């Protein structure tokens with residue numbers, strides 16, 4: 151993006167974790183016998199004139215039901231950076247998995263941006279009710295999102311679209327049918343929140359996805375697209391890497407500034 155655009159800072163907001171699983175879950179079919187910790191995040195993009203929340207975290211009810219370790223309410227964590235979630239004006243839903251959409255009810259005044267392909271699949275396609283998809287779904291969060299259809303609060307996006315000067319949504323399928331990444335103009339260049347396109351930085355560094363893949367060829371194309379748009383690979387951020395909480399400057403408990 152060009153230098154006359156406004157710049158933004160990006161914060162990773164950890165709302166749960168660490169969660170321990172096999173490495174193979176987050177690094178395509180390798181090291182089934184090894185364990186790795188990952189966290190649950192959403193993100194805040196903050197500029198001089200606009201604040202955007204990327205993804206919604208999870209409700210306490212769902213966190214309890216799924217026994218998510220280290221859970222803190224997204225509203226509470228946002229409060230630590232003096233953001234009132236109930237007043238946030240814009241939320242980008244990167245994809246409609248439970249850990250990214252469940253907390254949508256917190257953001258009562260927000261306009262929610264979602265890709266048409268993603269919305270259509272999870273809301274209307276009978277396939278989304280099949281077990282491999284259903285297990286990654288929060289029915290309550292999905293109903294909350296579905297209720298926004300046809301209202302001013304839902305912006306259904308088709309493909310790549312600039313939503314604010316210096317902020318562009320990028321269609322990035324593979325992990326899910328219509329995941330969208332968020333391209334952000336920063337003082338370090340173009341940074342991209344890839345969400346679960348990669349769970350770890352390592353997915354991007356080694357061009358290998360997690361095991362949670364809907365369409366592998368689409369993922370490979372998406373990877374090439376995001377890599378070419380980010381100013382550097384280190385500015386392409388994953389969805390769940392524990393390093394986002396430990397290797398960046400801390401601004402409050404559970405919150406780090408990525409760029």
Ligand SMILES: [Zn+2]
Nearest residue numbers: 247249346389
């Ligand atoms: Zn996720």
